[in-house]
Amino acid sequence: MRGKLIVVGAGPAGPEHTTLKGLEAISKADYVICWSDLQTLFADYIKGKPVLDPFKETSTFKGKKINELTESEMVEYHKYYLEKTNEVAAIIQEQIRLGKKVVFIETGDPCLFTVATWYAEKLAPEDVEMIPGMSSLSAANAALGKSLIHAYDTRFVLITTPNLLSEDIVKDVAKYESTIVMFMAMDSLDRWIPLFQKYFPLKTPVGVVFSAGHSDKEEVIEGTLADIVNQLRGKIGKRQHAGLVYIGKFLKGKASRFALEDRKYFLRMHGFGWDY
Numbered sequence: 001m002r003g004k005l006i007v008v009g010a011g012p013a014g015p016e017h018t019t020l021k022g023l024e025a026i027s028k029a030d031y032v033i034c035w036s037d038l039q040t041l042f043a044d045y046i047k048g049k050p051v052l053d054p055f056k057e058t059s060t061f062k063g064k065k066i067n068e069l070t071e072s073e074m075v076e077y078h079k080y081y082l083e084k085t086n087e088v089a090a091i092i093q094e095q096i097r098l099g100k101k102v103v104f105i106e107t108g109d110p111c112l113f114t115v116a117t118w119y120a121e122k123l124a125p126e127d128v129e130m131i132p133g134m135s136s137l138s139a140a141n142a143a144l145g146k147s148l149i150h151a152y153d154t155r156f157v158l159i160t161t162p163n164l165l166s167e168d169i170v171k172d173v174a175k176y177e178s179t180i181v182m183f184m185a186m187d188s189l190d191r192w193i194p195l196f197q198k199y200f201p202l203k204t205p206v207g208v209v210f211s212a213g214h215s216d217k218e219e220v221i222e223g224t225l226a227d228i229v230n231q232l233r234g235k236i237g238k239r240q241h242a243g244l245v246y247i248g249k250f251l252k253g254k255a256s257r258f259a260l261e262d263r264k265y266f267l268r269m270h271g272f273g274w275d276y
């Protein structure tokens, strides 16, 4: 019998956010793949199983941290990274051929900015099962306690990361009322904040949720495009990879009641008065 790759979305902060189905899959796995922090959080479910950290050999390169590499070193690192990724893919394929259940534990939602999909895409669809997980986005939404949409006249929610944005995109998006959510944005504030300041009103609300879902360390910091850098000064530190950025009027609150109380909006949501 052939095995399977089962990708489990672990949620933002450990087993209390993982679905029962996900926890059961981890408990019954023959082989587990996940990075070291998740190995610690899920130790009770993983115990006794072979575990592979897919990032172990790629977290540094030539004795340097990845964010210290020069551009030419980054080109070399890319080649090395592809080789290592292919090695992990080959291990997964071999385990499946041997009839093993390989569980890849991913943080949050396994289909939102993750690496497990790279491995899944190398396999036949019938060899892969995805078990959904709660994204850090869901946990951060709960921390804010506000509706991303319907929210005032918000037309869409844009989920992205600063490295995918260009000046043209920011300029175009600024034409519409929207909620923007940015992953992996904390280490490039100096690049994307001035770009947004150029095209959005400076009073546009900005919020950052750190360590969403972690009851002991979750924190929300709010400001505007004009002052968020000051609000964040000295507060990022080691939380560079645990912050989610929100931009949009919904942060002002009472957004969802707007959809109820504003007659024009109410009629539009029921199919009247569309102008497109």
Ligand SMILES: C[S@@+](CC[C@H](N)C(=O)[O-])C[C@H]1O[C@@H](n2cnc3c(N)ncnc32)[C@H](O)[C@@H]1O
Pocket: 012, 013, 107, 108, 109, 110, 111, 112, 113, 114, 134, 135, 136, 137, 140, 182, 183, 184, 185, 209, 210, 211, 212, 213, 214, 240, 241, 242, 243, 244, 245
């Ligand atoms: C590679 S992405 C993984 C996202 C993950 N798949 C999810 O659905 O949450 C990592 C980014 O997610 C965000 N993130 C992950 N965990 C977080 C948390 N607990 N609180 C806030 N942001 C978090 C940060 O922006 C971080 O840079």
